Amino acid sequence: MSDLDVPALQRRLAEFAAARDWGQYHTPKNLAAALSVEAGELxxxxxxxxxxQSARIMADPDQARRVEDEVADVLxxxxxFCEVLGIDALAALDxxxxxxxxxxxxxxxxxPME
Structure with missing residues (x-):
């Protein structure tokens, strides 16, 4: 587990987007769509x-990298999305x-499905 926290990651993502002038594209609608696309890639x-096979996927370094990359994209x-709408993701989860x-x-x- 790392020492990173959600607000620090959100700041880093915001700075990354701002440096590339991507803020104009980061509307709730566009971010929700991008989230869906990335979840689909996972x-x-x-x-x-x-x-x-799915339970063993992380044993293959190439597949593990793909899974980790898609998890990172989804997150x-x-x-x-949460930053734009002012949602505290951890409080919402709690x-x-x-x-x-x-x-x-x-x-x-x-x-519950049983």
């Missing part, structure tokens, strides 16, 4: 793998977990 890596666009704990009380470890 899905594409796993699309035709068996469950066993980057999500953080930029609140969602609280709601889910009430919505799906523990009943012995079963998954």
């Amino acid at each position: 899905v594409e890596i796993f699309q035709w793998l068996t469950p066993e 980057a666009y999500l953080l930029q 609140a969602k977990i609280d709601r889910n704990e009430k919505r799906f009380p523990a009943k012995g470890g079963g998954h």
Whole structure:
């Protein structure tokens, strides 16, 4: 685990975009679309793998790099989206977990889809 934090990463992303005059393109709509595209690229890596292959993907250095790159892209666009809309991503996640704990009380470890 690194010492990086969400606000520091958001500042770094904002500075990167500002240095390239990309802010004009970073509207909520465009960032949501870019996030979806990057999530799709992550899905594409796993699309035709068996469950066993997908569980072992990080053992292959080339595939691991691809997965890490797509995870980074997804996270980057999500953080930029949150920055533009003033959303504290970690607070939003914490609140969602609280709601889910009430919505799906523990009943012995079963998954809600079972």
